[in-house]
């Protein structure tokens with residue numbers, strides 16, 4: 001594992017320190033022109049769309065800039081060269097701050113929210129990583145197929161009734177069921193319900209609350225007692241749900257060797273240490289949340305772009321028909337053979353990486369881009385949505401949806417570290433292969449079965465709640 005830092009003051013999470021502390025020459029980094037004293041760069045800011053506001057500011061200010069809101073100043077980086085430097089694990093590591101730190105009351109020292117110096121990160125990483133091996137993935141494949149079958153049964157009913165389908169809603173049902181069943185042997189029964197499971201509602205509440213804490217001043221947020229109360233109720237519901245899942249597994253005397261079995265039964269291969277019960281609770285919440293929300297968004301954006309680009313849809317359908325033939329269900333090995341469909345997915349994740357930013361901190365005093373001195377502990381937010389639009393890496397029309405950007409030759413011609421939907425380094429996404437297998441499988445099954453048409457006049461609107469999701473996306477289906 002790469003070298004990890006110790007917090008200088010363990011009682012003060014780094015996420016709550018001002019960026020100025022580590023950036024001795026902030027004056028070299030541009031900020032928006034109309035800065036309001038004490039409050040900061042709030043002119044034109046929308047608390048519901050902080051990410052898209054930052055994208056607009058980025059386009060004006062260039063590859064590195066800063067934004068200040070209510071005392072917190074954040075340095076954003078999106079230029080390909082600078083982002084490549086931040087990916088250098090000998091100089092930088094994950095920074096747990098902002099939205100990620102705000103999730104600590106929910107996810108504690110679970111894998112995603114653990115500080116680099118917390119021993120539970122390495123322990124859980126080593127115990128859980130084999131749960132994402134090729135063999136493990138092959139074991140999840142039949143369950144993934146079952147859940148996709150439930151989705152298609154629901155879509156068949158909508159199609160027969162001439163109803164359009166709620167894409168983000170249905171993808172969220174699918175991905176929640178998939179991670180719950182493959183990882184924890186739990187069935188939320190999402191497809192038997194009209195509305196989303198209360199677990200999802202509580203989770204979305206917790207994510208939105210964490211996001212709002214980034215953009216609402218602490219003073220005001222303490223006045224929002226109602227929101228605090230709802231958040232406490234959401235957290236309690238999430239805890240109760242996972243406690244029930246864990247209790248059911250313990251009572252059953254063991255499962256099929258899935259993630260939950262690993263958490264409960266597997267000891268660290270070298271130290272023999274095990275995960276503590278409170279940490280297991282945090283890991284289950286982490287995996288249920290991290291394991292479905294982002295994949296649901298990725299599938300939804302891909303379906304949007306497929307429906308909007310009939311040529312791309314036809315090419316992808318031709319590939320699925322050719323590669324899968326008449327096999328009633330695709331075998332595990334046949335999923336990775338859908339190379340064009342993977343490009344569609346990658347290109348959707350390029351334009352809308354559903355975890356749209358990640359933070360990196362200096363693990364030693366260093367200078368970014370030869371110009372910006374950073375003291376150890378100084379951090380910056382990599383704005384992935386803009387890194388994925390940097391013309392230096394992606395050409396003059398980065399807004400154009402073009403899956404051929406991910407053809408092997410095109411990938412080889414690009415510099416390293418310009419495509420980062422899954423983050424970078426030791427703390428990059430542990431579920432990457434899981435998400436890619438699940439999403440490619442489901443897209444393949446859907447394209448083999450349906451033609452997709454957009455709602456007339458739909459224009460993509462992106463909803464933000466720490467992750468990204470196409471807002472109000474509905475599609476019309478026709479059985480092929």
Ligand code: HEM
Nearest residue numbers: 111112290291294295298355358422423427429430431435
């Ligand atoms: C398209 C789907 C997904 C995207 C875009 C995504 C994105 C990311 C990103 C950007 C990070 C790094 C965050 C940071 O540096 O702060 C991350 C970490 C993580 N992801 Fe994912 N993810 C996806 C799917 C999944 C799935 C399916 C799982 C679990 C089954 C998962 C579990 C995790 C965990 C546990 C971490 C923390 C890893 C660590 O710090 O050791 N993710 N993900």
